[in-house]
Structure formats: C-alpha cells, structure tokens
Amino acid sequence: MNEALIDLRAWRQFVAVAEELHFGRAAQRLHMTQPPVTQAIAQLEKTLGIVLFDRTRRRVALTPAGEALLPDVRDMLERAQALPARARAAAAGEVGRVRLAFVSTIGFERLPVWVREFRALCPEVALELVEATGDVQLEAFARGELDAGLMLHSPGFAPPGLERLVVAREPLVLALPARHALAQVAAPTLAEVLAEPLVIFPRRIVPSLHDAIYGLYHAVGRTPVVAQEAIQMQTIVNLVWGELGVAWVPQSVRQFRREGVVYRAAAEFAPAGRQRRPGPFPACETSLVWPAALDNPALARFVAFVRERAGDA
Secondary structure (H helix, E strand, C coil): CCHHHCCHHHHHHHHHHHHHCCHHHHHHHCCCCHHHHHHHHHHHHHHHCCCCEEECCCCEEECHHHHHHHHHHHHHHHHHHHHHHHHHHHHCCCEEEEEEEECHHHHCCHHHHHHHHHHHHCCEEEEEEEECCHHHHHHHHHCCCCCEEEEEECCCCCCCCEEEEEEEEEEEEEEEECCCHHHHCCCCEHHHHHCCCEEECCCCCCHHHHHHHHHHHHCCCCCCCEEEECCCHHHHHHHHHCCCCEEEEEHHHHHHCCCCEEEECHHHCECCCCCCCCCCCCEEEEEEEEECCCCCHHHHHHHHHHHHHHCCC
16 A cells, blocks of 8 residues: 555544554444454554554553654544535635735725735635736736736726726826925916926836826927836835925825825816816726636635725725
C-alpha cells in the first residue's frame, strides 16, 4: 500500500485504539469485530514502516512514535470531517480570496467601510488590497494577477473586456493654493482659472478623464499649460500647495484636507462675459470592474455586496 493511499478508516481505527488502549473496546466503539481492527493496525504499521503500539497479553500502549503522531491524526480527521461544509461554503463564495486594486479617491471613505462590513459578513474571504492607478490595474488584469479593481474614469467609459459597476459619481473641483490671488476672490471667472498653470496626472493613468479635462480648455479655445504631472491625487494636491499650479480633482479629494489648499466648485465661477461656454462641466465616476468570466465564487459574492452598497450611484 502506498503511504499516500492510506484511507481515513485506517486513521480512525488508529485513533480509536490509541484512545481506548484496547483492541476489543476500540472495535466495539467502531461497531466492528476485533480481528479487522487488529489487521488494519498491523497493515498501517507495515505501510509506515514503524511500530505504533506496544502489545502484550496484559496491555496495549502507544509507542513514542504513535504518541507523537496522534495529535496530527486527530487534526487531520477533524479537517476531513469539515471538508463537505467548507466545500459548500467555497461554492457559495463564503470562503476564498479576492485580489482587489483601488484608486486613492475611493480609499478616503467608501472602501474602508466596505472592507469592514464585508469582512464581518464573510470572515473567511481574504481581501487582498493594493492601491493602483487604472493603467496598472489593466496590466494586472491582463496578467491574471487581479480579481477586481476600483477604477476612476470619465462618465460612461467602459474598460474593454471587463464588466463594470458604477459605485460613485462626483464632479471635478478646482484645487488651488490658499495664498493664490484667485483663492481670495469669491467668484473667479473660468477664463482666469484656465489661464493658470495646470498640475495633472499623465494621460496613461486615466485617459478618459485626462481627455475630459483637456476638453474643458479646448471648448473655450485654450490649451492647458501643464506645469507638472504626478500620478497620485495626494501628490497633485501637495504640488498645488507648493504653488506649482492649480489642479482639477474629484470632489472626494477634499477629504484629504491639505492645509493651505482651497477648492472651488463649478458653481462658484463667475460668468465669463462673451466667452464661449465650455458645455457640461467635467465629472468623474468610480467603477468596480472585473473579468467578464466570473468564475470566482468569492468575487461574485463581493460584487453582489458592492452592488447592494453602491445603490443608485
């Protein structure tokens, strides 16, 4: 008999004899006759190449090897008994792993709450979190290293090959240094704002949103003067604080609360006389995205959870 093929019955018989220290009582406990139990233990010892029990006419005792093995065998049998329930839980998405990437803006408020609530609901699903921009997420999806992502984009954008659930919609607001002259004006004009140097993320990070911001300038006949590019929203706000320029950021970035930076919503800009209207002011969405082939039950459960929490985003 191959060691790997020792079945659970032999191990149960070993535990019964080890706990009873009597082959007859062990057989009764197993609802068997004694000879098959004696033969099974002898065969187990032969397969392992060790003696598990010292036997005399008066007593049965565990050898040091048998005593050392007993806790592991008990643990193995308990795990084996739990396997059917665990398999059902895995199929229901209650056990497993979800590798989730996220952009910084969703991490200010919603994500921490969702992680806490999901862990309380499914404590045996491991949420592996990694902060990553949209371009990094798409590369990770292509390599099969990611199960889902929370991605920033312009309204209506759909990453190719991925399912999408919008979880947040918000306007863009202007971040500018608190000491800037426009920060002292109650209602600066859009023309004044668009003339300022711009701090923005590289186009490869969020192409759709980058294009929407540029579209705001192009709609009134201007071209942005880019003073500096940066990847993370917190870094962009810090560069604004350093007076390198102004920046268009999602409204949720206000929660970063960088002292020395103020924010202006679109409604706060004064009419610009005869200047052409730029059309709808840019906004952004955050979506949960995942592969169309949803073959991970734990991921399916997480998607359903987020769908319920996102509501009518």
